[in-house]
Amino acid sequence: MKTTKKALILYASYGDGHLQVTRALTEALSAEGVEVETADLFAEAHPFLNAAAKWFYIKSYAWFPSLYGWLYSSSKEMNHETPFSRALHSFGISRLQKILQNSRPDFVINTFPMLAMPVLRTRGIVIPTYTVITDFTLHNRWIHRDIDRFYVASEELRHELVGRGLETEQVRVTGIPVKKAFRQPASVARLCRKYGLDPRRRILLVMAGSYGVMRDLKELCSEISDDFAIQTVMVCGNNQKLQESMERVFRDHPHVKVLGFVEEVHELMAISSCLVTKPGGITLTEALCCHLPTLLYRPVPGQERDNAEFMMAKGAALVADYADQLVRQLRFLLHNPSALDRMRRAAAKLRNPRSAEDIVSDMLQHIQAPVQETLSAASDQAVESMPLFHTHS
Template structure:
């Protein structure tokens, strides 16, 4: 293998989490001295028009038609990984994908989003590149699975068991946790951060995050519940939803208990000085909170992967879930008690896996070296599937 291998990491802007995981992996490669790392929004590169349409539809359906989105999510999950619909989806833009891969010439490809075009091209005989998938949720879905994927990296043992039930050989699955960026793993000076943001010591601050695109349901209703039923002061992050940010600033400019932010690059800073977090059930946000031992209340998780993430972690006792404002108020009042808050911080930290990125990087490099040695005796799709243990 090359001393400085070229690695292609595929992400998507359907939400912000896939990109953040890709960036975390890039940081982990750099920490081990590897710098030829290419982050590509593959669907946007190969299908810019359909990517824009799909992304718009996803964001709007999640906000205005969540049940419809949930139905489509579950319908797709019924289809087997080898079904025609998946072969069609993963085969979109074949020519452009081949051109992009030939231009970058990666030694390995890592997917943080389930547009698995490269494994599909490997199976078709168009490419011969080892491929890896980092699942960025705490629940499984058949769209993540492809017979041509060399290795899967998953968050929990339960998720590994679910993939095995769906036909993936357990030797191809590593339980690593979900990677988070380096900034979430570094010690911080909380007093300095409070001073930076103009916050008082001794007060409890609730971090209310509407998501990267500001799609948390009923933000104003949530905010009013916090202000009327609890003693928290609120740090409201509206993400890239500028209209929401402007509305909240106009509505609460005179309220000293509320501070409104737009899109925040340094979320780890606000998380570090907050007493608890109210958010949607994006797996990356939950994983980042676990790294910082920040208690979480998930509010009205959307049908689909968010509901799955929330249910999985709430069953573990790692997060609290509120589906009504009454439940939200009850959970927040519990979290105002320091003993309960510390306990929930410990509970969510239990799902954190240290050095996830480093472990994934090491496995990717080791397998890639082996792949390059043996690929000459895996010439066909059938033999590749047999070697990969896919049933």
């Protein structure tokens, strides 16, 4: 008889956030002795289609933000029962069935809005399935009544989900998971030495996103770099062209440090006084864990704009749509300790650094319920007998 629990986490590689949540949950699950398998389902099932969709995602953010915003808004209230929605949710089902047959997980976790598991449930594959929503805002693509539980960032999101027809017991307010490293104490002196920074100056951290698509970085860093009290760390993500360009521009500037992709983002956040970034849900959550005041620059219409408005309403962030506005906000904050402290306190009220552990604890309690034993037995029988290939893939 199987005693060790096994989890399957389904994610997608659109941006780095869904993967980071997957890693945080893997870390917490492994600490509880749960075996974890992860799958980038769309990429494995449809690599060429996934690559095309990913290219469009990146380019629409950088070149056609209004188009992306329109697509997001026009589909925000989509009904998962429509023929289009059902066709969309069937993507990856053939690949998922193979994974389930080989892996035989006790439960499945979504860190991306995909509803293949509820579709399989209608075919008799009843495995406990959980969804971790990775933004501070809601899109209907996340929602399906046959997801056992949803884990969300705020009470506002919980109320919205319940208002859209979910049962109260289906929704838990836990915050968005981040890795344990974001709650570890940091030695400012050691980290400043590691990154070649002056601990006597305030540190401005500028993060261009995992694809390095934030605009006006040269102008922003040039404006702020003349301030003797401030030093800037610019993280260009995976955009090597941007990194090389910024390195040329600021090669001889002693108060600007240019970096590419940084795995240890928690170290930079721990020693920074202020963050300028795109309002992705995971980056914002990481900043909250570090009590880091945040300025959100030119949020793209869609979940970015919604995330930004949520954070601004809570007092943990400011939003700027123009470079000169951003520079004014930065200068004000970095020279006004009381304003920074107010934003730190606001961030502290929103944080839950143990979100991953809380989510895992709730999942493990849920799958121990007697009804799940019946469901699991039925699911095992269905998985054994299910065909490998279906009409949809």
